[in-house]
Amino acid sequence: MAKKKVTNVNLVQRPIKKWAPLFILPTFAAFCIGFVWPFLQGIYLSFCNFNTPKDAKWTGIVNYTKVFSDAGFMNAFKNTAAFAIVSIILINVVAFFIAYALTQKLRGSNLFRTVFFMPNLIGGVVLGYIWSMIFDGILKQYGTYLTANGTYGFWGLVILVAWQQIGYMMIIYIAGLQAVPEDMLEAARIDGANSKETLFKVIIPNVMPAITTCTFLTLTNSFKMFDQNLALTGGLPSVIENGAKVNVTELLALNIYSTYNINKNWHGVAQAKAVVFFILVAVLAIAQQAATRSKEVQQ
């Protein structure tokens, strides 16, 4: 954090300190209400059987053993992982190339940019609803429907999310591409590098920070995906496999939510799933940051 030591920092620091109640108390209080307390209570309740916090009874790790023996949760985990991998690759590759093309002095590129970004303004529930209508309309021509099997639902969600997020990532890539120093491009041109070489040897290394950001965002977005999943298929189809019930297209966040709604005996299990989910997301986020950070340092 501290880059350089500022000598007379006290001149500014001391008076502010007196005003701490005004400057940090409101946010800190809201932060405790909206985050810290629910978080702590969540960890506690994941070890309880509860309907409301009032009647919570400590049950130890029972909830956690149920989490890991739950076929629905495992299926949701597999779905989420597969969905994350596919959408990270698809979104980033397409977004990067659109961004690349749009920065090549193309006629109408501002208009294109506007259009591609537009889906981000529409909420996930509304998007899910619109796309389920479109997919069902298309599949109807072939005598089938969106929730006929898990494959349609999975790729439907991938298409929806790609359509939504490509524009967003494209914006970040465009910013990254515009920051590539002109003289480096000039130098490459003088050295007689073709456009492919320029792309891979000059441009991509220089937009590494943007790539880091975008993969991070697509990774966490895919793991936290809820609204779109709920509105597009709601986890359907719902089948029985090997003696266990599975909602084929359900992702983790939706699985947690629907577990909570089974009945009050499952509240604790849902909360335990949420804790597992949190640890998973946290580990992935930290690992991804650490990995790309070390790569950036090398360059």
Next chain:
Amino acid sequence: MKKAKKFSTASTILTCFFVVLCLVWLFPVFEVVINSFKENAFVNLEPFALPTAESFVGLANYIKGLTFGNYPFVLAAGYSLLITVVSVLLILVFCAMSAWYIARVNSTVSKIFYYLCLFSMIVPFQMVMFTLTFTADKLNLNTPWTIPIVYLGFGAGLAIFMFLGFIKGLPLEIEEAAAIDGCGPVRTFFLVVLPMLKPTLISVGILELMWVWNDYLLPYLVLDRTKFMTIPILVQYLKGSYGTVDLGATMAVIMMSIIPIIIVYIFCQKHIIKGVAAGAVKG
């Protein structure tokens, strides 16, 4: 000014390709538009057909959509707007203040708060959603007037982090000069620091705006939904009812919820796109 650098055939082909791609991109919205003018029965039957003399119902769906589902659309839109505006304002003002405090005061409190903020950014909403509901209910944060406090709390992490990144780059000398001139911290912040924060304010504001306006699950769980709905909740509610699903009216509701955002987007797209680009912080 670069003179017409004669566009090559390759770039013309590329332009054509992008025109087509844009049309594909706009198709879902177009789909909503055409279906919002069709009679309910035809929406499901021929979702891709343009309205015909038989299926066209004019503005009937829109009129119906205003009171559809026993919940006035205007009310839901009003609550959505109220929650979004108040939440974003709260986040901007209070998080900027906190970030400045954290940046300028080198204390344990600052550090703890900072790391808690970082930490909160990697916690998914699912982790706190059930318990947040209990807390919010206990503290009466379940109305559109009070739910912004929940948003301030849950959105603080990212906002403070982004403000901090910018404030750390601000020259301290200006604030020192203000202090020497007898400016107290409050005046210094509002008259000196806040104006300098403008680009970040826009950036954070836009990100939070897009989040709060479109958020479904948090208000669904926290709000007393026997009384209050927001637009996303209303849409989800319209989708699932026994017996009657009026697709035409639902499309009209969706249209009415999209149009204001599109208008705002068209007028502020420069800021929005800049805001998103600048907001893509490196974690």
Next chain:
Amino acid sequence: MKKLFALLLTLAMVLSLAACGAKEEAPADKGENAPAAEETGSVYYLNFKPEFDEALQGLAKTYTEKTGVEVKVVTAASGTYSDTLTAEMAKDEAPTIFNIGNMSGLKDWDEYALDLKDTALAGELNTDGFNLYNEAGELKAMGHCFESFGIIVNVDLLNAAGYELSDITNFETLKACADDIHARAGELGFDAFTSAGLDGSSSWRFSGHLVNMPLFYEFRDDGVVEQPATVTGAYLDNFRNIWDLYITDSSADAKTLSTSTGDESKAMLTEGKAVFYQNGSWEYASLTEAGLTNLAMIPIYCGVEGEEKAGLCSGTENCWAVNSQVSEADQKASLDFLYWLVTDAEAAQVVVDQLGAIPFKSAPESANGFLADGNELASAGNYTVTWAFNHTPNVDSFRATLVTALTAYSADPTDANWDAVVSAYVDGWAIEYATVNG
């Protein structure tokens, strides 16, 4: 690296805080249920039936004007009652009157429900048949209206096709008639059955109601009176009989039933495009308003022996429970309000108009034609098909699996796909039972 370390440190701190918080938390909220200051109490009615909302709001207003007791009526959106109830019950201002749909609902809410046995309200009942009792034999939820479902027939169209209602007495005759109408659909201008839509707005007619037929008959044979852990599926072939009839003798495309809505199905009846429409007595008012004057409801026939003597499927999912966790004043106010609803002449008339028949002594007769059909069958000595599906464990989830299987089967009616329906019914029941009770 330093940042990462600090982050982990923060995490550790947070976790240790959590452990402390945990200990403090349990006793924290104990002093909550302080007696309410006001003596009169107030009513918060969490209503289960969306179609009853408007009338109930009006009744609540009238009651408040008459007695000064505040009555708040809130109606949950369709399909969200159990979510809403869970959320509302966790609140300080919890509902004082709520709905328990069936025995498994009673299991969830038993400790929140007051024993209604010795109340004045219970004294007004003219039958005990729809009440829910817990294991201790306490009357925890009071069935306050009953409904019937079956096959609604547009008698005018049936006659136009050359049949009389009395021609249909069992599955064979129903099938013969429906097959014939379907075969002549082009010439007649209408078909036999409305679409058997499996969209969320329509699928409950089958995954919930039609499935009552195999459940009822197997429970009858096996003497099941409480929620069983497993079901046998002994009558699933009959279920298949009737389902096949629904999807073949209809103009709707069986391949895409998944997106076919309840409205579409109903429209086929009201527009005179189909003769038969499976639904319940709650549809009577809207169908007559749509201009259908000559309607009848017949039992669902599916080829079970002796079904000539079957009646309509009658029962209820509407049982009043009074929250035992609210103040006594609120409990009393709630009981008084319910008593008024069923005894006051005007109020009871409104309730009957909205809910159909209600099992209370002083309540007026219902004008519902479908319920009249049911009574006629019953008084002719036919057996009532009770709502066996009220025993369904984890009902939404059970139905979702069944709908998935039914949709796939309808698109491609092979034996292999029917096996999935059987599995959704038999295995699904066992799994859901274990989920809810495990």
